[in-house]
Amino acid sequence: MLQISPRSRCFSLRHLAVGFGLIMSGAAMIIVAPANVAQAAAPPGADEPLTLSALHIEGNKQVATPDIMSVVPFHVGDTVTQNQISKGLDAVQQLYKSKNVGGSFGGGMKFIGKKVEVTWNITEQQPLGGPVVDGVVFSGNSKISADALTAVTKLRPGSPVSNEAVQADQKAITDLYKSKNISASVGMTPSSPTPNHFLVTWTIVEK
Numbered sequence: 594m595l596q597i598s599p600r601s602r603c604f605s606l607r608h609l610a611v612g613f614g615l616i617m618s619g620a621a622m623i624i625v626a627p628a629n630v631a632q633a634a635a636p637p638g639a640d641e642p643l644t645l646s647a648l649h650i651e652g653n654k655q656v657a658t659p660d661i662m663s664v665v666p667f668h669v670g671d672t673v674t675q676n677q678i679s680k681g682l683d684a685v686q687q688l689y690k691s692k693n694v695g696g697s698f699g700g701g702m703k704f705i706g707k708k709v710e711v712t713w714n715i716t717e718q719q720p721l722g723g724p725v726v727d728g729v730v731f732s733g734n735s736k737i738s739a740d741a742l743t744a745v746t747k748l749r750p751g752s753p754v755s756n757e758a759v760q761a762d763q764k765a766i767t768d769l770y771k772s773k774n775i776s777a778s779v780g781m782t783p784s785s786p787t788p789n790h791f792l793v794t795w796t797i798v799e800k
Contacts, residue, residue, distance in 0.1 A: 637704060639675045646708040652715040655694045655787050664688045678702065678711055685713065691751045692790065693725040694718070724754040724789045733797040736775050742795070745769050754783075754791050766795060776800040 637643060648669055650658055664684045667673050682698055689696050695718035703710040726748050731739045746762040748754075763779050770777040778798045783791045 637675070637707075637709075642672045642674060643704070643707055643709040645669050645671050645673050645678075645711065646705070647710040649710075649712040650715070651712065653717065655717050655790075656689060656692055661685055661688065673709070675702065675709075678709075682713060685715075689717075692727065693751070724785075724791055726750055726752045726754055726793055727786070727790045728792045730792065730794045731797065732794055733799065734795075736799050737769060737773060742766055742769065748793055754793075759793075762795075766797070770797075770799075 645667060646669065648665075650661055653661060662668070664687070665681045666684065667677060667681060682700070686696075686698055697716045697718075698713065699716075700711065700713040703712075728750055729743070729746070729748055731742050734742060745765040745768075747765075748758055748762050752758070759781055763781060766779045767777070770779075777800060780796045780798075782794045782796055784794070785791050
């Protein structure tokens with residue numbers, strides 16, 4: 594699990610002109626510090642609630658920012674902890690794996706009182722392995738539902754794409770229509786919004 598170390602905070606204490614006052618009380622000497630001596634605040638604990646004031650995502654190109662935000666379980670303005678922020682970045686890593694895109698993930702947190710600003714830096718790599726499916730769409734089917742078509746096919750988001758896999762799913766769709774005594778032609782149109790990633794659209798013409 595990737596750990597994000599909070600950015601160190603530097604605090605400077607102005608040298609105060611007022612010295613410590615000495616009070617004599619019997620045989621005891623009590624040292625009284627001036628009430629306005631500034632104390633350096635410790636960084637918040639890992640489970641201390643904070644308000645997320647900003648979330649910056651940098652370096653992502655192959656995976657769009659809206660896609661990343663869709664898997665992050667918090668948004669600007671929410672109350673979060675450092676542990677939750679770390680789990681959010683874990684979810685982003687899993688998203689990259691599902692899209693077959695490698696990357697390294699880093700960043701930091703800046704604390705301002707009870708608020709935190711988060712920056713995630715992503716260094717993307719070339720897609721891992723061969724082409725993969727980003728999504729599957731059925732078009733033109735009115736007599737058989739998309740759920741029924743999905744049930745008999747095997748291509749899913751994250752699945753590798755091959756001619757054999759496409760042909761097997763095409764046959765499965767055709768066989769389902771035959772079993773329902775419905776005549777139909779089945780074709781497939783791929784589109785590639787990003788390199789090595791395909792949206793598979795099944796075009797069905799029912800007769």
